[in-house]
Amino acid sequence: MEKIEATGRTLEEAIAVAAHNLGVGEDGIEYEVVEEGAKGFLGMGQQPTLINAWIKEEEAAETAPAASDATHTEAVCNLLTEILTAMGMNVECEITEDNEEEIDVSVSGEDTALLIGKQGTTLEALQYLVSIAVNRNRSSRRVIIDAGGYKKKHNDSLIAAAKKYADRVKEYGQEAELAPQPARDRRVIHMALADDPDVYTYSEGVGRDRHVVISPK
DSSP: OOOEEEEESSHHHHHHHHHHHHTSOGGGEEEEEEEOOBOOGGGTTOBOEEEEEEEOHHHHTTSOOOOOHHHHHHHHHHHHHHHHHHTTOOEEEEEEEEOSSEEEEEEEETTHHHHHOGGGHHHHHHHHHHHHHHTTTSOOOEEEEEETTHHHHHHHHHHHHHHHHHHHHHHHOOOEEOOOOOHHHHHHHHHHTTTOTTEEEEEESOGGGOEEEEEEO
8 A cells, every 4th residue: 555645734735635646536545644734823834734645445446557667757857857947047956766655856056055945945845846746647756856965964963963852861751842843854853763762752832833842751
């Protein structure tokens, strides 16, 4: 059973995105909520809802066959290049990972800083757009876009900080509350400590105040 991730401003929107990516109607999928969304003031600072979704067994046999991996990867490169060219950016794209679950793309060049945007928001929006477009009528694979190594450096920093906090939690036996973070950063921390036998993590707070708590088991 293939699962995909989908996000939306509301649960209903996340379900619609998942159904679109899987190529079936909304009644043809099952899902589980990973992160509940939270409303911001007048729509600002709103945290998206994140779900895992998959096609119902009775629907799976009726879905169209997946395009070849080569075609899928080519579609990512072509669309991303087209978008960046239209934006007037002098950058180059390279596929760094290509497997059954995801396609990783590295963007390099003199305009990567503009592509990243404040706290990676422009890069996240581009990744979302490309993922939606290339996964239509294909088996869904995560598309991960990095620019100038930003995501790797950022995620490595998050993971290192999470492990330091986890060590302090183990040492003192008390919970550690991290600073408020967007859902994508909280997910990195949850995953980084998921296999740690001595601590567990959970999110609390709403909107811009939502943050990760690391607690001793």
